[in-house]
Amino acid sequence: MNEPAPAERIAIRSHNDIVTARHAAREHSARLGFGRAYQTRLATAVSELTRNVIQYAGEGSCLIEEHADEDGCSIRVSVEDHGPGIPDLALALADGFSTSGGLGAGLPGTRRLVDHFQISSEPGLTRVVISIRKAR
Amino acid sequence: MTPSLSQVLKHRQDELLEHWLRDLSQTSSDGSFSSAHPELIEPLRELFYVLMTQLDQAASREISLATDQPSRLEREQQTALEPPLKQLVAEQARLQRSLSDTLGFLLYLKHLLFKALFAAADQAVEERSILWLDHCFEQIARQTFDLALAQRDRYISEQSISIMELSTPVLRLWHQILLLPLVGVIDTGRARQITDHLLEAIAKYEARVTVIDLTGVPIIDTSVAQHIMKTIDAARLLGSRVVLTGISPEGAQTLTKLGIRFGDVISRASLRAGIAEALLITGKRIAAMEASPR
Ligand SMILES: Nc1ncnc2c1ncn2[C@@H]1O[C@H](COP(=O)(O)OP(=O)(O)O)[C@@H](O)[C@H]1O
Ligand SMILES: [Mg+2]
Numbered sequence: 433m434n435e436p437a438p439a440e441r442i443a444i445r446s447h448n449d450i451v452t453a454r455h456a457a458r459e460h461s462a463r464l465g466f467g468r469a470y471q472t473r474l475a476t477a478v479s480e481l482t483r484n485v486i487q488y489a490g491e492g493s494c495l496i497e498e499h500a501d502e503d504g505c506s507i508r509v510s511v512e513d514h515g516p517g518i519p520d521l522a523l524a525l526a527d528g529f530s531t532s533g534g535l536g537a538g539l540p541g542t543r544r545l546v547d548h549f550q551i552s553s554e555p556g557l558t559r560v561v562i563s564i565r566k567a568r
Numbered sequence: 569m570t571p572s573l574s575q576v577l578k579h580r581q582d583e584l585l586e587h588w589l590r591d592l593s594q595t596s597s598d599g600s601f602s603s604a605h606p607e608l609i610e611p612l613r614e615l616f617y618v619l620m621t622q623l624d625q626a627a628s629r630e631i632s633l634a635t636d637q638p639s640r641l642e643r644e645q646q647t648a649l650e651p652p653l654k655q656l657v658a659e660q661a662r663l664q665r666s667l668s669d670t671l672g673f674l675l676y677l678k679h680l681l682f683k684a685l686f687a688a689a690d691q692a693v694e695e696r697s698i699l700w701l702d703h704c705f706e707q708i709a710r711q712t713f714d715l716a717l718a719q720r721d722r723y724i725s726e727q728s729i730s731i732m733e734l735s736t737p738v739l740r741l742w743h744q745i746l747l748l749p750l751v752g753v754i755d756t757g758r759a760r761q762i763t764d765h766l767l768e769a770i771a772k773y774e775a776r777v778t779v780i781d782l783t784g785v786p787i788i789d790t791s792v793a794q795h796i797m798k799t800i801d802a803a804r805l806l807g808s809r810v811v812l813t814g815i816s817p818e819g820a821q822t823l824t825k826l827g828i829r830f831g832d833v834i835s836r837a838s839l840r841a842g843i844a845e846a847l848l849i850t851g852k853r854i855a856a857m858e859a860s861p862r
Contacts, residue, residue, distance in 0.1 A: 451753060472787070483791055540827065
């Protein structure tokens with residue numbers, strides 16, 4: 433297993449950045465020795481969150497951090513934006529809820545894809561932090 | 569009116585043109601342009617005549633330039649110059665020559681014009697007409713630059729359209745069976761195009777089965793899934809069954825976690841299995857040839 437790499441921050445401003453961010457998520461998880469299933473899950477989760485940023489807030493950022501200690505290692509991804517915020521988090525996290533005619537599966541699905549999921553939102557700041565973890 | 573300028577423009581035109589074209593056929597000694605391709609001679613000549621007409625017209629109105637609206641004059645000049653400039657820029661691009669050469673040609677013409685102007689002047693050339701001529705060429709250079717950029721933008725978007733088309737082929741696999749191999753990033757624009765292509769092909773070939781292969785799609789998130797669902801729905805509406813192939817085990821697991829199911833379509837792990845399924849649906853199968861008697 434590799435030593436943790438420094439944190440990587442990716443500005444999310446266009447659809448291309450979504451691809452860049454999920455690619456980076458996949459690479460970081462591969463580097464730390466996560467299996468393909470985990471890599472795909474994290475990359476998909478990052479794809480969902482960064483797409484929401486573009487779609488609902490216009491722009492934002494994605495921070496990817498690696499961690500390792502004696503017990504194991506983890507990757508944490510924080511996606512945030514300064515958009516309008518999500519008025520009702522419980523509703524947004526319910527399967528099938530979408531204000532854009534989407535599938536409404538992005539947030540609830542992301543929550544199921546990762547080991548840890550945390551969301552906070554108010555007008556001007558929406559932050560979702562997710563992580564995946566692997567024992568040594 | 570600037571007598572010397574008008575005079576030069578009227579009486580020394582042919583000489584000037586000949587001089588200009590001759591010098592352009594060689595790379596300039598100061599490196600400001602490399603020799604013009606022979607195929608450029610005609611576009612250059614064309615541009616020269618339009619330019620001279622414009623300068624002549626403008627020069628005779630030049631006195632009133634300060635009070636008249638210069639912007640309107642400039643606009644007229646730009647409109648007249650646009651076709652030949654556009655042609656020149658397009659030819660240069662086609663011949664893969666640089667924009668700085670094109671600008672070099674034009675600025676060299678300015679140089680020649682100035683020289684002719686000074687040679688013909690029986691009295692001191694008015695400062696105002698020098699400034700004016702300089703300004704004209706500045707405008708032309710700017711216009712050339714803009715045209716070249718617009719041309720490049722157009723070229724790039726044309727290219728991305730053709731790449732898009734290249735990457736969404738609908739293949740006729742067998743009688744009434746189509747194969748749609750999806751590759752790369754599926755965004756809204758591409759998804760719509762893929763669906764259009766597919767529907768056209770389904771109608772044209774009266775396809776009963778469409779195999780959509782996702783092997784080349786790196787990530788199937790909810791947005792991509794939604795696009796695929798729409799494509800599937802559209803295909804079914806035209807009476808084609810859909811067989812999905814190439815979803816990797818980890819992709820399938822991720823889709824399950826996301827809570828996404830592709831309605832009632834047949835899904836097969838490999839393209840090979842998908843094709844076998846499609847043949848089955850159309851009542852055909854691939855079998856070994858009968859052993860021929862010795
Ligand atoms: N970053 C965000 N800023 C504002 N609203 C958001 C954001 N992310 C999600 N939402 C809201 O939550 C809803 C559910 O999001 P999601 O589960 O990704 O489904 P979908 O994007 O398909 O609508 C969205 O329709 C939108 O109203
Ligand atoms: Mg979403």
